[in-house]
Amino acid sequence: MSKPLSDHDRKKQISVRGLAGVENVAELKLAFNRHLHFTLVKDRNVASKRDYYFALANTVRDHLVGRWIRTQQYYYEKDPKRVYYISLEFYMGRTLQNTMVNLALENACDEAVYQLGLDMEELEDMEEDAGLGNGGLGRLAACFLDSMASLGLAAYGYGIRYEFGIFNQKIVNGWQVEEADDWLRYGNPWEKARPEYMRPVRFYGRTEHTPDGVKWVDTQVVLALPYDTPIPGYRNNIVNTMRLWSAKAPCDFNLKDFNVGGYIQAVLDRNLCENISRVLYPNDNFFEGKELRLKQEYFVVAATLQDIVRRFKASKFGSREIVRTDFAHLPNKVRTPGWVMNHQVNTSYYLTSVLLCFQAWDVCVRTCAYTNHTVLPEALERWPIDLFQHLLPRHLEIIFEINRRFLQYVASKFPGDNDRLRRMSLIEEGGCKKVNMAHLCIVGSHAVNGVARIHSEILIATLFKDFYELDPHKFQNKTNGITPRRWLVMCNPGLAEVIAERIGEEFVRDLDQLKKLLKFINDDAFIRDIAKIKQENKLKFAVHLEEHYKVKINPQSMFDFQVKRIHEYKRQLLNCLHMITYYNRIKKEPNKHWTPRTIMVGGKAAPGYHTAKMIIRLITAIGEVVNHDPVIGDRLKVIFLENYRVTLAEKAIPSADLSEQISTAGTEASGTGNMKFMLNGALTIGTMDGANVEMAEEAGEKNLFIFGMRVEDVDAMDAGKGYHASEYYNRIPELKQAMDQIAGGFFSHKQPDLFKELVDLLMHHDRFKVFADYEAYIKCQDKVNELYKNPKEWTKMVIHNIAGCGKFSSDRTISQYAREIWGVEPSLEKIPAPDEQLK
Secondary structure, three states: OOOOOOHHHHHHHHHHOOOOOOOOHHHHHHHHHHHHHHHOOOOOOOOOHHHHHHHHHHHHHHHHHHHHHHHHHHHHHHOOOEEEEEOOOEEEEOOHHHHHHHOOOHHHHHHHHHHOOOOHHHHHOOOOOEEEOOOHHHHHHHHHHHHHHHOOOOEEEEEEOOOEOOOEEEEEOOEEEEEOOOOOOOOOOOOEEOHHHOEEEEEOOEEEEEOOEEEEEOOEEEEEEEEEEEEEOOOOOOEEEEEEEEEEOOOOOOHHHHHHOOHHHHHHHHHHHHHHHOEOOOOOOOOOOOHHHHHHHHHHHHHHHHHHHHHHHOOOOOOOOOOOOOHHHHHHHEEEEEEEOOOOOOOHHHHHHHOOOOOHHHHHHHHEEEEEOOOOHHHOOEEEHHHHHHHOHHHHHHHHHHHHHHHHHHHHHOOOOHHHHHHHOOEEOOOOOEEEHHHHHHHOOOOEEEOOHHHHHHHHHHHOHHHHHHOHHHEEEOOOOEOHHHHHHHOOHHHHHHHHHHHOOHHHOOHHHHHHHHHHOOOHHHHHHHHHHHHHHHHHHHHHHHHHHOOOOOOOOEEEEEEOOOOHHHOHHHHHHHHHHHHHHHHHOOOOOOOOEEEEEEOOOOOOOHHHHHHHHHHHHHHHHHOOOOOOHHHEEEEEEOOOOHHHHHHHHHHOOEEEEOOOOOOOOOOOHHHHHHHOOOEEEEOOOOOHHHHHHHHOHHHOEEOOOOHHHHHHHHHOOOOOHHHHHHHOHHHHHHHHHHHHOOOOOOOOOOOHHHHHHHHHOOOOOHHHHHHHHHHHHHHHHHHHOOHHHHHHHHHHHHHOOHHHEHHHHHHHHHHHHHOOOOOOOOOOOOOOOOO
């Protein structure tokens, strides 16, 4: 069996194709030693691996700084329309390797580090993941920043610099335990504080209605301190900015207390203000109506819009002089897409308060756009009026006025339809009046979109049907995408090299070029190369699993992954039923030739989501039984991947054979993990949900393993006799056996009723209809097993999938946003390097 190539060797392969630029190795070594000495104040006798990582990071950052300053000069001289991407989550992962790829520095850095006697992979492993996101939405934000820079858009990411990101997950005795993610404890070499652009944000207080207008008084002020992180485009010399706000207490806090002995308490009370940016909320697809959450949302929007207005007024780079005062022109120079799931960042309620005049609402609508990321009702924000009144009293008055004018407009279009007025109101009546934030977003935006075609169709047919009937021109679709730089070139350099050898390197900028691979579908050498790379990636990940999970796995087995947040709608429970069914079949006929499988599930459960935590416990319990059964051997292993995050995904995804995308049809907005697996040569088993539908179109439905109910089937079931789990339980013997094993303590001998709640959920309260798709899922898995026995045909199907990935580049997504919503034109033009004259 061949030894897996190291990343160092793979990068050398890529550099042969010119995917790495040639830099002066001696210069890099000099800069490395200079930073070790002057920045870190260490020498080689006392320096640790972490010190070496920081020295390398600062060396690479040096190559960013000139391009970063040059880019901002370029934008101020050209004065393009700016795009402001406002999100409460940016799941960036690690920065070092991605920066080296985008600046074409990886080959030179590899060589310099090697000559210094250090190991590049060891240094890269020293970097903390910037886990400022929960999952798909935060990672999408990171991919979009990469694409906006690579497409030459004058774009800025705005968010919160959480002191603690998404929690670190530990599995202790089979249970999830959360640990704080203190990602900044060693410092962050990529960020630069900008105290000169600090902005005040106000909360609480009351309103006074005077002859001179309405005043918001007696407020509490929190300062927003910006930290800037460079976002390099792919080899175009453009470096955009992600600006994250940190909450700081003002210096003049409670000065009167100094004179009455309250000084110490006054200092301690500063922490209450600074809690705003302390921690990322760990909920995904679930709305938790806490005051701190609303504070975070308003904090990032208020600080960002003040910064946008400041930049709009400025004339040229570095200028603080006001040269633009007519806000009617703001939409011609500014676009602020608010990226919304359960994390609604609503720019309209702040912008209107800043520009409260007759033209203000028109400016707001023409400037803002709204992206919806979920159809799950429990994920959409509805803020109680009392909380809003307490925290943002003036804004609530403005929302009431927006609602009054909007309902007048609706009434003029649909006279006498009072029920429609009730459904469309921004204020939900009832026991506790609430502000419906999705409705406010729609009313305050000129464009509204979903993130996959089926998702957008569901939005206009159900959730936003009334709004679509009122303003159909507002509604669009923009299918999500992923950046091929991180999710192919960086994480799977061997595959990138094999592709580049056949079709050249333009696919990195234009993923549609992958269609050219179809010419090689029957090329035996290409088929062998693709299979060889996959096997090397599997060997490498098998080593990782053995080191970190103490499980020895069969690298010839099918690597079957379901990695995503743990949630009922994503149906990890359906996967569990397949694990048990397959286990039972092998036990029943141990001498039969079974396709060996290693089933890996990863993902975090929200700390307060009890059912999700029980699902993790069930998976680990199944693994405890299966992995220690001598009859099973290495034909089936079940592994829960602890602390799944961006860095682990970059190791796991290139090794995958099978990607599980099995949500109930109509519940997953899009998904992006499905695209990452597809691009890296895994086949998909999935329902016709989210972006799976378009993946099947692009690669051909026969090249995916599609099963189960479609959206129309789910709707027909709900409209007809309904879903009755007991009917499936009584009719399907293998399902009954699996459920009886879970209920009877087969996987929990010491606590036979441990999974009683999960059994009760599946039998009586399952909104996501797991049993309805069980039979089709098992039959589809049988087809997967059969094809895996024919490696050549399996690999040909893989090639079809890779060739069909072009649509799922975030470059395509951002190009569509730019042209069809933001009104800007993407460009692949390379701007002059810092040592060249600007044209």
